[in-house]
Amino acid sequence: MNRFIRLATAAVAASAFATSAALPAQAGTTTSSSTASGAGLKAAQALTTARIDGRLETLHALTQVVTDAKDLTSADRSTLSSLINGDVSGLTSLRGKVAGETTVTAVHADAQAMVDDYRVYLLVAPKVHLTRVFDIETTVAPTLQKVHDSLAARVAGSPGGGTAAEKSELADMQAQLQAAQQADSDRVATLLGIKPSPNADAIRNALKPLVTDAKSARKALAQARTDAKQIAAALK
Numbered sequence: 505m506n507r508f509i510r511l512a513t514a515a516v517a518a519s520a521f522a523t524s525a526a527l528p529a530q531a532g533t534t535t536s537s538s539t540a541s542g543a544g545l546k547a548a549q550a551l552t553t554a555r556i557d558g559r560l561e562t563l564h565a566l567t568q569v570v571t572d573a574k575d576l577t578s579a580d581r582s583t584l585s586s587l588i589n590g591d592v593s594g595l596t597s598l599r600g601k602v603a604g605e606t607t608v609t610a611v612h613a614d615a616q617a618m619v620d621d622y623r624v625y626l627l628v629a630p631k632v633h634l635t636r637v638f639d640i641e642t643t644v645a646p647t648l649q650k651v652h653d654s655l656a657a658r659v660a661g662s663p664g665g666g667t668a669a670e671k672s673e674l675a676d677m678q679a680q681l682q683a684a685q686q687a688d689s690d691r692v693a694t695l696l697g698i699k700p701s702p703n704a705d706a707i708r709n710a711l712k713p714l715v716t717d718a719k720s721a722r723k724a725l726a727q728a729r730t731d732a733k734q735i736a737a738a739l740k
Contacts, residue, residue, distance in 0.1 A: 677731035
């Protein structure tokens with residue numbers, strides 16, 4: 505039980521960081537002459553290629569996270585793997601396109617596509633980490649519900665049907681579990697449905713309530729666990 509709460513805490517923190525971290529510098533938007541010097545073209549290609557490579561490295565790291573995460577559902581693991589593999593393929597193709605460009609303007613367009621069409625840092629990383637959080641929490645809640653039901657039976661069978669404090673803590677535990685389940689309900693589908701776009705603020709605004717829901721569920725589950733420990737201690 506402790507492991508689940510610790511994993512949820514760490515994963516939410518990672519997701520919150522991913523959604524709040526500043527984006528890397530965007531591709532330049534100023535218009536460049538198609539007759540720019542060869543040196544300027546090579547510099548633009550080198551910079552854009554390095555930025556693509558950074559995203560590919562991040563995607564490979566996320567692949568490992570998805571592979572190693574025992575707490576992901578099979579459906580979510582499959583969806584995330586497909587997303588990452590598609591982005592790796594697309595960015596690899598874009599990398600080749602950059603190498604073949606003959607103008608700085610074309611390279612700048614490729615750099616913008618690298619950002620707008622994939623959103624690796626802004627969206628893909630949070631999708632991986634937040635999906636894991638929600639899957640952990642939806643596993644923890646039923647486990648704690650079984651603990652609640654077992655404790656409720658013990659309280660009911662004790663002299664006088666349990667103390668007022670025990671009954672109050674049982675009621676709070678149930679309320680916390682319901683709050684957690686409500687905060688997590690259908691959030692993964694909403695999260696995975698967010699699409700990359702040129703509008704970074706829209707993506708951030710779509711992610712923000714999901715991060716809030718994940719944190720709320722984590723807090724509720726932690727309180728339910730505290731209630732369970734206090735009831736169990738009282739029943740000894």
